[in-house]
Amino acid sequence: xxxxxxxxxxxxxxxxxxxxxxxxxxxxxxxxxxxxxxxxxxxxxxxxxxxxxxxxxxxxxxxxxxxxxxxxxxxxxxxxxxxxxxxxxxxxxxxxxxxxxxxxxxxxxxxxxxxxxxxxxxxxxxxxxxxxxxxxxxxxxxxxxxxxxxxxxxxxxxxxxxxxxxxxxxxxxxxxxxxxxxxxxxxxxxxxxxxxxxxxxxxxxxxx
Numbered sequence: 001x002x003x004x005x006x007x008x009x010x011x012x013x014x015x016x017x018x019x020x021x022x023x024x025x026x027x028x029x030x031x032x033x034x035x036x037x038x039x040x041x042x043x044x045x046x047x048x049x050x051x052x053x054x055x056x057x058x059x060x061x062x063x064x065x066x067x068x069x070x071x072x073x074x075x076x077x078x079x080x081x082x083x084x085x086x087x088x089x090x091x092x093x094x095x096x097x098x099x100x101x102x103x104x105x106x107x108x109x110x111x112x113x114x115x116x117x118x119x120x121x122x123x124x125x126x127x128x129x130x131x132x133x134x135x136x137x138x139x140x141x142x143x144x145x146x147x148x149x150x151x152x153x154x155x156x157x158x159x160x161x162x163x164x165x166x167x168x169x170x171x172x173x174x175x176x177x178x179x180x181x182x183x184x185x186x187x188x189x190x191x192x193x194x195x196x197x198x199x200x201x202x203x204x205x206x207x208x
Contacts (some may be wrong), residue, residue, distance in 0.1 A: 002028040003119060006048040006068065009081065010057045014078040014104070018052065018081075021108045033088070036061025040069065048076060050099075051118060053087065055082040065097040072145055077122040079114055081106070094170050125150060136197065142185050152179045156195045 007028050020028045022187040029045040033039035035058045043051065053063040053072060063080060070078050079100035080093055093101060099118035100109060133149045136142075144152070154164045161179075164179070165172045179191075188194050 002026055003049040004028050004030045004046065005115070006030055006039070006042055006046060006051045008039045008051060008057060008063060009054045018111070023113055025112050035059030036066050039066055043070070043074065047198045049077040050076060050115060052081050053078050053082055055084060055093070063093055064096060066100060071096060077118045079118050097170065139200070140186065140197070144182070144185065148178060148182055149197055151175060152182050152194065154190050155179065
C-alpha cells in the first residue's frame with residue numbers, strides 16, 4: 001500500500017511540484033495545506049503516514065508549532081522543508097526531534113531519500129518501542145508520546161544525558177526537560193525508579 005503524505009506548504013507552485021514528485025515516486029498525497037489550522041484539520045481527517053512541513057507558513061501557527069503538536073498528540077513522522085538553513089533555525093528545528101530536514105531548492109532524489117529514511121526510522125522505532133510502551137501506559141494509566149518513550153528508553157539503556165542529546169541532535173537541556181516531564185508522568189524522582197518501571201512492564205524482559 002502506498003504511503004500517505006500530507007504537504008504543508010503555503011507556496012502553491014512549490015506544493016504542486018512536491019505533489020507531482022511524490023506521486024511519481026508512488027506515494028499518495030492525501031492533502032495540501034497552506035496554513036496551520038487547515039493542516040490540523042487534514043491531519044485529523046486523513047491520518048497521514050508522514051507530513052512534509054514548511055517552517056514558515058501563513059497563519060498563526062508555524063511549521064515548528066505544528067511539529068510540536070504532531071509530536072505530542074499524534075503518532076507519525078514529519079520532515080521539515082525550508083529555505084532557511086541558518087543556525088538559529090536549525091536549533092529551533094532540532095528541539096522538535098524531526099525525522100528529516102530538506103533545504104529548498106531540493107531535488108527529487110533528495111526528497112525521496114529523506115522521506116524513505118524518515119519512514120524507515122519511524123517503522124524501526126515503532127517495532128522496537130510499541131509493545132513495551134503500550135504495556136507501560138496500560139500499567140500506569142498514562143500516555144507517552146513515542147519520542148518521550150524513545151528518550152526514556154535511552155536512559156534505561158544507561159546512556160548519559162550528553163549521549164542521549166548527541167544521538168537525537170538536541171541539547172542536554174532539552175533532554176533534561178523531556179525527562180523531568182516524564183518523571184512527573186511516571187510519579188518517580190530518579191532514573192533508577194524509572195528504569196524499574198520499564199523492567200516491570202516489559203513483556204520481553206530487561207534486554208529489550
